[in-house]
Amino acid sequence: MEALEKSREHVIGLFRVVVGLLFACHGAATLFGVLGGPQGAKPDVAAWPGWWAAVVQLLGGALVLCGLATRAAALLCSGSMAYAYFVEHQPEALFPLQNGGEAAAMFCWSFLLIAALGPGRWTLPSLARLRRRPGTRPITRTSSTSSL
Template identity: 65%
Template structure:
């Protein structure tokens, strides 16, 4: 079990990198028609804007810059996608094709709480050092 604790920050970094890369690929597929994706018209709502969030937000998550904010934005965009596009067809993701939206939503929300891990620009700049996975919760001093 000790190895799990020692490797936690590294695994979080790898998780962030893979998650960001997958999201960038989705955005690039919609904006540029890459990877077999159907290209959306520039500025079209909501497809092009969702893809822009995927591309830019995914890239920020990938490199670990403004990770928590970018992850929260990406999570919210996937929640929006699920509730506006998929859920009207059926509540259950397996029936409405919304599995990826739900998984990305929860994955990014988790990352927003965990932080970027050790291999990130945020960590190099000292932004994420204040909140770590094992950081104790500070209690307000009683007056």
């Protein structure tokens, strides 16, 4: 159990990366017809809710993947999947296996977990901090006046 606790932040980070990547892929497939294309008809630009859901999937998934504004992005993604489940799937049948809403339910709860636990390791901001060497100051540009 101690080894699991020591790897907690790494596992959370990997979970965040995988979930964010998969979610962003759904958005890219819907918006751009890549990775097998949209599951269903491609929505018209700005059409509610399909096009906006795809934008949330692509941008929200990318933010979560990179660890940028992770908690807020994950909460937005979780809410969008709760909406998808209850509005699009649940009216068909009560249980996800019956109504085709397994992915929406899993993404909803996965993003809620990420929002609650935070980003874990390997976020872009933490990687940028690692690149700076201890004892050195970041390079900043200043305007200087020089005479010739």
